[in-house]
Amino acid sequence: MGSFNLRRKASYRMSILRRCIFRVWNQIVMCSLAKPVHYRMLQPLPLPASSSADREFVSDNVAPTSPSAAICNKNKDSDLVSLKISLLGDCRIGKTSFLAKYVGNEKEERGMVKDGMIMMDKTLLVKGARISYSLWEIDGDEGARHQIPVACKDSVAILIMFDLTSRVTLNGVIRWYQEARKWNQTAIPIIIGTKFDDFIQLPMDLQWAIANQARSYAKALNATLFFSSATYNINVNKIFKFITAKLFDLPWAPERNLTIGEPIIDF
Secondary structure, eight states, rough: OOHHHHHHHHHHHHHHHHHHHHHHHHHHHHSOOOOOHHHOOOOOOOOSSSOSSSOOOOOOSSOSSSSTTTGSSEEEOOEEEEEEEEEEEOSSSSSHHHHHHHHTTTOOOOEEEETTTEEEEEEEEEEEEEEEEEEEEEOSSSSGGGGHHHTTTTTTTTEEETTTTOHHHHHTTTHHHHHHTTOOOOSSSEEEEHHHHHTTSSSSHHHHHHHHHHHHHHHTTTTTEEBTTTTTBBBBHHHHHHHHHHTTTOOOOOBBBOOOOSSEEEE
């Protein structure tokens, strides 16, 4: 019995010694390695069909899987994923108001005006992972047209916007699309009708004509169509949720709505 107790004590002490050695070795190895870089991608969560709040996709682990997302920039010192989005359209149709409504008054908000372009950033926090939308808006006047190649290059989505109360700006959608496609063949095309709150004040027959023309253009360009209002935050956040879902292959899509007098979503 005495010999057995001695063996137990010796075995117990050796076990403690091995644990101490193992912990010290782990510390040495961890200190000798560079800080690892972790990339995450978004996992799908059920999202509401409509929401005025700016709720974001939330997930654990992963990295983008779609070809479009593959061109985004990854900061080697963090898990920030940067995605560029271009906004095109005629003057005074509400592009800047649309951007300001989406970006909001966050701490990370920053805007810059340069050579006929307005650039804003919007960063989404997703359980430790960060997705930054770099938003490039081109002024609609003729003097800024030379910025189209710069604004559209490497974009993952191109938003072509028009004023729902102006048939002239709607007719310009085709021209903007053709110019954008000269420099970017892969970006997701989205057509956005702005000022929906003013649009619903028009006579019903005129609303019907404009809506059907916009739907025809969207179908011809293989683009998704949204009617929106920056004033009342109608479909503003939903458009960017749609883009995020497309880029990261998330099984979510907005509900289709073709009812005249309501904010149309057609795809």
